[in-house]
Amino acid sequence: MSRFGRSGPPPIRDTYSLLVLNITFRTTADDLFPLFDKYGEVVDIYIPRDRRTGDSRGFAFVRYKYEDEAQKAVDRLDGRVVDGREIMVQFAKYGPNAERISKGRIVEPVPRSRGRSRSRSPRRRYRDDYRDDYRDRDYRRRSRSRSRERYSRDSYRERDYRRRSRSRSYSPDGYKKHGRDSLSPARRSPSRSRSRSRSYSPDDTKRRAGDSSASPASRSPSRSPPRKTPPSPERSPVRRKRNDDRSPRSRSPST
Protein backbone atom coordinates (compact mmCIF):
# COMPACT_ATOMS: atom_id res chain seq x y z
CA MET A 1 0.00 0.00 0.00
CA SER A 2 1.57 3.19 -1.08
CA ARG A 3 1.68 5.89 1.43
CA PHE A 4 0.31 8.37 -1.04
CA GLY A 5 -1.64 6.07 -3.28
CA ARG A 6 -4.59 4.20 -1.92
CA SER A 7 -5.67 2.51 -5.11
CA GLY A 8 -2.15 1.58 -6.00
CA PRO A 9 0.98 3.25 -7.13
CA PRO A 10 0.53 6.87 -8.10
CA PRO A 11 1.19 8.07 -11.64
CA ILE A 12 4.90 8.02 -11.90
CA ARG A 13 6.35 10.25 -14.53
CA ASP A 14 9.94 10.43 -13.55
CA THR A 15 10.53 8.98 -10.17
CA TYR A 16 13.55 7.26 -8.77
CA SER A 17 13.06 4.43 -6.40
CA LEU A 18 15.38 3.88 -3.51
CA LEU A 19 15.68 0.67 -1.69
CA VAL A 20 15.96 0.95 2.07
CA LEU A 21 17.29 -2.15 3.72
CA ASN A 22 18.00 -3.24 7.23
CA ILE A 23 15.18 -1.28 8.71
CA THR A 24 13.34 -2.55 11.72
CA PHE A 25 10.20 -4.57 11.26
CA ARG A 26 8.29 -1.94 13.10
CA THR A 27 9.44 0.94 10.99
CA THR A 28 6.64 2.32 8.88
CA ALA A 29 6.46 4.66 5.93
CA ASP A 30 5.47 7.45 8.27
CA ASP A 31 8.72 7.01 10.09
CA LEU A 32 10.74 7.08 6.91
CA PHE A 33 8.92 9.89 5.24
CA PRO A 34 10.28 12.72 7.39
CA LEU A 35 13.74 11.30 7.11
CA PHE A 36 13.75 11.06 3.36
CA ASP A 37 11.59 14.08 2.77
CA LYS A 38 14.22 16.21 4.39
CA TYR A 39 16.67 15.44 1.63
CA GLY A 40 14.31 15.79 -1.27
CA GLU A 41 10.82 15.50 -2.59
CA VAL A 42 9.44 12.09 -1.78
CA VAL A 43 6.80 10.99 -4.22
CA ASP A 44 5.87 7.72 -2.68
CA ILE A 45 6.95 5.32 -0.01
CA TYR A 46 6.11 1.68 -0.11
CA ILE A 47 6.96 -0.98 2.43
CA PRO A 48 6.39 -4.56 1.34
CA ARG A 49 4.54 -6.46 3.97
CA ASP A 50 3.72 -10.05 4.60
CA ARG A 51 0.33 -10.96 3.34
CA ARG A 52 -0.28 -13.33 6.18
CA THR A 53 0.99 -11.55 9.24
CA GLY A 54 0.98 -8.08 7.78
CA ASP A 55 4.34 -7.26 9.27
CA SER A 56 6.88 -5.37 7.25
CA ARG A 57 9.58 -7.38 5.61
CA GLY A 58 12.33 -5.16 6.85
CA PHE A 59 12.85 -3.00 3.81
CA ALA A 60 11.11 -0.15 2.08
CA PHE A 61 11.01 1.64 -1.24
CA VAL A 62 11.27 5.36 -1.32
CA ARG A 63 10.54 7.19 -4.54
CA TYR A 64 12.10 10.51 -5.21
CA LYS A 65 11.09 13.01 -7.77
CA TYR A 66 14.61 13.84 -8.85
CA GLU A 67 17.60 11.70 -9.16
CA ASP A 68 19.96 14.16 -7.59
CA GLU A 69 17.79 14.29 -4.53
CA ALA A 70 17.61 10.56 -4.41
CA GLN A 71 21.34 10.37 -4.72
CA LYS A 72 21.73 12.83 -1.94
CA ALA A 73 19.33 10.93 0.24
CA VAL A 74 21.24 7.77 -0.40
CA ASP A 75 24.48 9.37 0.50
CA ARG A 76 23.04 10.97 3.58
CA LEU A 77 20.69 8.33 4.85
CA ASP A 78 22.73 5.33 3.99
CA GLY A 79 24.20 4.04 7.19
CA ARG A 80 21.93 6.17 9.31
CA VAL A 81 20.72 4.56 12.48
CA VAL A 82 16.95 4.35 12.54
CA ASP A 83 15.14 2.89 15.49
CA GLY A 84 18.39 1.51 16.75
CA ARG A 85 19.28 -0.14 13.51
CA GLU A 86 21.56 0.97 10.75
CA ILE A 87 19.66 1.23 7.52
CA MET A 88 21.06 0.82 4.05
CA VAL A 89 19.83 3.05 1.28
CA GLN A 90 20.54 2.32 -2.33
CA PHE A 91 18.91 2.70 -5.69
CA ALA A 92 16.27 0.13 -6.40
CA LYS A 93 16.82 -2.16 -9.24
CA TYR A 94 13.25 -2.59 -10.28
CA GLY A 95 11.20 0.45 -11.16
CA PRO A 96 10.96 3.33 -13.56
CA ASN A 97 14.61 4.12 -13.16
CA ALA A 98 15.41 0.53 -13.94
CA GLU A 99 14.44 1.17 -17.52
CA ARG A 100 17.03 3.81 -17.72
CA ILE A 101 19.62 1.49 -16.40
CA SER A 102 18.47 -1.02 -18.92
CA LYS A 103 19.32 1.42 -21.62
CA GLY A 104 22.81 1.41 -20.31
CA ARG A 105 22.63 5.09 -19.81
CA ILE A 106 23.14 5.13 -16.08
CA VAL A 107 26.20 3.44 -14.72
CA GLU A 108 25.67 2.09 -11.24
CA PRO A 109 24.56 5.14 -9.31
CA VAL A 110 25.22 4.35 -5.70
CA PRO A 111 26.64 1.08 -4.57
CA ARG A 112 29.86 1.65 -6.37
CA SER A 113 30.57 4.80 -4.45
CA ARG A 114 29.90 3.21 -1.15
CA GLY A 115 31.46 -0.02 -2.05
CA ARG A 116 28.51 -1.61 -0.36
CA SER A 117 27.45 -3.30 -3.50
CA ARG A 118 26.68 -6.87 -2.63
CA SER A 119 25.86 -9.63 -4.99
CA ARG A 120 23.67 -7.69 -7.34
CA SER A 121 24.19 -9.92 -10.30
CA PRO A 122 22.63 -13.12 -8.98
CA ARG A 123 19.65 -11.21 -7.72
CA ARG A 124 18.42 -10.62 -11.21
CA ARG A 125 18.62 -14.27 -11.96
CA TYR A 126 16.45 -15.12 -9.01
CA ARG A 127 13.78 -12.81 -10.17
CA ASP A 128 13.74 -14.43 -13.54
CA ASP A 129 13.30 -17.80 -11.99
CA TYR A 130 10.41 -16.63 -9.92
CA ARG A 131 7.08 -17.14 -11.53
CA ASP A 132 4.55 -17.53 -8.76
CA ASP A 133 4.15 -14.97 -6.05
CA TYR A 134 3.60 -17.75 -3.59
CA ARG A 135 6.95 -19.26 -4.27
CA ASP A 136 8.63 -15.93 -4.10
CA ARG A 137 6.97 -15.11 -0.86
CA ASP A 138 7.59 -18.49 0.58
CA TYR A 139 11.22 -18.33 -0.30
CA ARG A 140 11.71 -15.01 1.33
CA ARG A 141 9.73 -16.04 4.32
CA ARG A 142 11.78 -19.15 4.67
CA SER A 143 14.94 -17.15 4.60
CA ARG A 144 13.69 -14.94 7.31
CA SER A 145 12.42 -17.69 9.49
CA ARG A 146 15.69 -19.50 9.05
CA SER A 147 16.54 -19.08 12.68
CA ARG A 148 13.11 -20.07 13.70
CA GLU A 149 13.09 -23.08 11.51
CA ARG A 150 16.40 -24.15 12.83
CA TYR A 151 15.15 -23.95 16.35
CA SER A 152 12.00 -25.77 15.50
CA ARG A 153 13.93 -28.40 13.67
CA ASP A 154 16.19 -28.95 16.60
CA SER A 155 13.29 -29.27 18.90
CA TYR A 156 11.61 -31.71 16.61
CA ARG A 157 14.76 -33.67 16.18
CA GLU A 158 15.36 -33.83 19.84
CA ARG A 159 11.88 -34.94 20.49
CA ASP A 160 12.03 -37.51 17.77
CA TYR A 161 15.31 -38.79 19.01
CA ARG A 162 14.06 -39.08 22.52
CA ARG A 163 10.90 -40.74 21.44
CA ARG A 164 12.71 -43.17 19.23
CA SER A 165 15.21 -43.87 21.93
CA ARG A 166 12.51 -44.62 24.36
CA SER A 167 10.69 -46.82 21.95
CA ARG A 168 13.83 -48.72 21.14
CA SER A 169 14.72 -48.94 24.77
CA TYR A 170 11.50 -50.59 25.66
CA SER A 171 11.26 -52.83 22.69
CA PRO A 172 14.46 -54.77 23.22
CA ASP A 173 14.04 -54.60 26.92
CA GLY A 174 10.76 -56.40 26.92
CA TYR A 175 11.85 -58.85 24.33
CA LYS A 176 15.11 -59.59 25.97
CA LYS A 177 13.65 -60.08 29.37
CA HIS A 178 10.70 -62.10 28.29
CA GLY A 179 12.47 -63.58 25.35
CA ARG A 180 14.36 -65.75 27.74
CA ASP A 181 11.29 -67.65 28.70
CA SER A 182 9.55 -69.64 26.07
CA LEU A 183 5.88 -69.25 25.34
CA SER A 184 5.12 -69.10 28.97
CA PRO A 185 5.32 -65.29 28.99
CA ALA A 186 3.61 -65.21 25.66
CA ARG A 187 0.28 -65.46 27.38
CA ARG A 188 1.37 -63.26 30.17
CA SER A 189 2.99 -60.80 27.83
CA PRO A 190 -0.21 -59.23 26.53
CA SER A 191 -1.43 -58.82 30.00
CA ARG A 192 1.66 -57.04 31.16
CA SER A 193 2.09 -55.20 27.95
CA ARG A 194 -1.35 -53.79 28.20
CA SER A 195 -0.91 -52.85 31.77
CA ARG A 196 2.30 -51.05 31.03
CA SER A 197 0.91 -49.54 27.91
CA ARG A 198 -1.88 -48.00 29.89
CA SER A 199 0.59 -46.41 32.22
CA TYR A 200 2.31 -44.66 29.34
CA SER A 201 -0.78 -44.20 27.34
CA PRO A 202 -1.72 -40.81 28.80
CA ASP A 203 1.75 -39.55 28.36
CA ASP A 204 1.96 -40.53 24.76
CA THR A 205 -1.46 -39.30 23.94
CA LYS A 206 -0.68 -35.92 25.35
CA ARG A 207 2.72 -35.68 23.78
CA ARG A 208 1.81 -36.80 20.30
CA ALA A 209 -1.55 -35.17 20.35
CA GLY A 210 -3.00 -37.49 17.78
CA ASP A 211 -0.03 -37.26 15.53
CA SER A 212 2.57 -39.70 14.34
CA SER A 213 0.58 -42.82 14.01
CA ALA A 214 3.88 -44.46 13.27
CA SER A 215 4.56 -44.87 16.91
CA PRO A 216 1.66 -47.21 17.55
CA ALA A 217 2.30 -48.88 14.25
CA SER A 218 5.86 -49.38 15.20
CA ARG A 219 4.85 -50.99 18.40
CA SER A 220 2.11 -52.91 16.75
CA PRO A 221 4.35 -55.40 14.99
CA SER A 222 6.05 -56.11 18.23
CA ARG A 223 2.84 -56.86 19.93
CA SER A 224 1.19 -58.33 16.92
CA PRO A 225 2.93 -61.69 16.87
CA PRO A 226 2.40 -62.44 20.54
CA ARG A 227 -1.17 -61.32 20.23
CA LYS A 228 -1.77 -63.69 17.43
CA THR A 229 -0.74 -66.50 19.67
CA PRO A 230 -3.52 -66.11 22.22
CA PRO A 231 -6.29 -66.70 19.70
CA SER A 232 -4.59 -69.88 18.73
CA PRO A 233 -4.71 -71.41 22.19
CA GLU A 234 -8.30 -70.45 22.30
CA ARG A 235 -9.00 -72.93 19.61
CA SER A 236 -6.45 -75.23 21.06
CA PRO A 237 -8.47 -76.03 24.12
CA VAL A 238 -11.16 -77.26 21.86
CA ARG A 239 -8.86 -79.64 20.21
CA ARG A 240 -7.16 -80.36 23.44
CA LYS A 241 -10.43 -81.07 24.94
CA ARG A 242 -10.97 -83.52 22.23
CA ASN A 243 -7.59 -84.79 22.97
CA ASP A 244 -8.56 -85.25 26.52
CA ASP A 245 -11.61 -86.99 25.35
CA ARG A 246 -9.57 -89.04 23.06
CA SER A 247 -7.02 -89.50 25.68
CA PRO A 248 -9.13 -91.70 27.78
CA ARG A 249 -10.29 -93.34 24.68
CA SER A 250 -6.80 -93.92 23.62
CA ARG A 251 -6.05 -95.32 26.93
CA SER A 252 -8.97 -97.49 26.66
CA PRO A 253 -7.56 -99.66 23.95
CA SER A 254 -4.29 -99.59 25.63
CA THR A 255 -5.76 -100.98 28.66
Add this chain to the structure above:
DNA sequence: GTTGAGCGTT
Protein backbone atom coordinates in the same frame (compact mmCIF):
# COMPACT_ATOMS: atom_id res chain seq x y z
C1' DG B 1 6.89 -12.95 21.45
C1' DT B 2 10.57 -14.55 17.98
C1' DT B 3 13.63 -13.11 12.78
C1' DG B 4 17.77 -9.98 9.35
C1' DA B 5 19.38 -11.50 3.35
C1' DG B 6 17.28 -9.05 0.11
C1' DC B 7 14.21 -5.83 -4.47
C1' DG B 8 7.95 -3.65 -4.89
C1' DT B 9 1.73 -2.96 -4.03
C1' DT B 10 -3.24 -2.05 -1.90
